[in-house]
Amino acid sequence: DIVMTQTPLSLSVTPGQPASISCRSSQSLLHSDGKTYLCWYLRKPGQSPQLLIYEVSRRFSGVPDRFSGSGSGTDFTLKISRVGAEDVGVYYCMQDTQLPLTFGAGTKVEIK
Amino acid sequence: QVQLVESGGGVVQPGRSLRLSCAASGFMFSDYGMHWVRQAPGKGLEWVALISHDGNNKYYADSVKGRFTISRDNSENTLYLQMNSPRTEDTAVYSCAKQGLHLEGDYWGQGTLVTVSS
Numbered sequence: 001d002i003v004m005t006q007t008p009l010s011l012s013v014t015p016g017q018p019a020s021i022s023c024r025s026s027q028s029l030l031h032s033d034g035k036t037y038l039c040w041y042l043r044k045p046g047q048s049p050q051l052l053i054y055e056v057s058r059r060f061s062g063v064p065d066r067f068s069g070s071g072s073g074t075d076f077t078l079k080i081s082r083v084g085a086e087d088v089g090v091y092y093c094m095q096d097t098q099l100p101l102t103f104g105a106g107t108k109v110e111i112k
Numbered sequence: 113q114v115q116l117v118e119s120g121g122g123v124v125q126p127g128r129s130l131r132l133s134c135a136a137s138g139f140m141f142s143d144y145g146m147h148w149v150r151q152a153p154g155k156g157l158e159w160v161a162l163i164s165h166d167g168n169n170k171y172y173a174d175s176v177k178g179r180f181t182i183s184r185d186n187s188e189n190t191l192y193l194q195m196n197s198p199r200t201e202d203t204a205v206y207s208c209a210k211q212g213l214h215l216e217g218d219y220w221g222q223g224t225l226v227t228v229s230s
Contacts, residue, residue, distance in 0.1 A: 039216045048207060048220040049157070060218065092157060096215035100173050101147075101159035 002026050002095050006104030013083040014112045021107045023076045023093035030073065030097070037097040040069055040078045043106075044089040052091075053078065085111055114138040114219040116208050121224030127197055134191040134208030134221060142166070142186040145211035148193045149220070150204035158204075161193065162211070176202075198228040 003026040013019045021040075029036045040053040051060040053069035056076060066081040080087055088111055093104040120132040134146070148160040161182040162171045170182050181194040191208050205225050209217025 035214075037214050037216070048222050049217075050220070051212070051216065051218045054212065054216050054218075055214070094157070094216065099159075099162065099171050099215065101149075101215060103157040103159075105156050 001100055002029070002098065002102050004093055004095055004102050004104040006091075006093055006107055008107060009105065010108045010110070012110050012112050013080075015084060016082050019080045019083050019087075019109060021078045021091055021093075021109075023071075023078070023104050025074045025076075025095055028073045029076075029095050036072060037095060038069070038071065038076050039094045039096060040067075041092045041094065042087070042089050043092065047089075049092065083109070083111070114210060116210065116219060116221035118206065118208055118221045118224040121206065121226045123227045123229060124195070124198055125230050126199055126228055130195045130198060130226060132193040132195065132206055132224060132226070134193075136189045136191065136208075136210070139210065141184075141189040146182075146184060146191045147209040147211060147217050148182060148191075148206060149209055149217065150202075150206045151223075152201070152204040155204075160206070162215070163191070165211075195226070198226070200228050202226065203228045 005024045007022045036056050038056045041049040043049045057069040068079050090106040090108050092106050115137045117135045124130045145164050147162050163182045167184050179197045183192045205223040207223035209220040212218030
C-alpha cells in the first residue's frame with residue numbers, strides 16, 4: 001500500500017495570511033496513463049469531507065481560487081493564498097493512483 | 113444537488129451482522145462507482161470498499177476482505193455494506209462517497225456510526 005505522510009499535523013494561521021500543507025507519498029503517484037492522482041479534501045467541523053483538488057492541481061467545482069495544488073512524483077503541496085474563518089477544519093491528502101486508496105493523517109487548520 | 117445519506121449504524125456485538133445503506137440522489141446513480149470509507153474515533157480516514165457502476169466489480173481493503181460485502185441496487189439508487197463478523201476494531205463512522213473522474217470520491221455523505229461492542 002502507498003503510505004501518505006502529511007506535514008504539519010496542525011497549523012494556526014492569522015486571517016488573510018497564506019498557509020501551506022505538504023504531502024509525501026511512499027512511491028510515485030504517476031499512473032501508467034501519464035496522469036498523477038493526488039487529491040486534497042477539507043473536513044469542516046460537523047461536515048463530510050469536501051473535495052478541493054484532484055489530479056494534483058485541478059480545482060473541483062465551486063472551490064475558490066485561493067486554493068491551489070502543486071507537485072509531482074512523491075511530493076505535493078496544498079496552498080491557501082489567504083486563509084479565512086471558513087477554511088478551518090482538517091485537510092487530508094489522498095492518493096487515487098491505485099487501490100487501496102490511502103490518506104494522509106490530516107492537518108488541522110485553525111485561525112489565530 | 114448530489115445527496116448521500118447513510119443509515120443502519122448502531123451497536124452490534126462482535127461476530128454478529130449489520131447492514132449499512134446509502135441512499136443517493138441528485139445524480140445518475142447507475143453511472144458511477146461508489147465507495148465506503150470509514151473513520152475510527154480519533155483516527156484517520158480508511159478506505160473500505162469500491163463497487164463499479166454496474167455492480168460487477170468489487171474491491172476491498174485487506175482489513176475487511178472476506179467479512180464485508182459491498183453491493184448496490186441501481187433501481188433503488190441505494191448502496192449497501194454488509195458487515196459480517198465485525199470486530200471491535202471496525203468501530204467507526206462509515207461514509208459512502210460517489211466516485212469521481214478517476215478513483216477519488218467527489219461527494220461524501222455525513223456518515224453513520226457503527227460501534228462493535230459486547
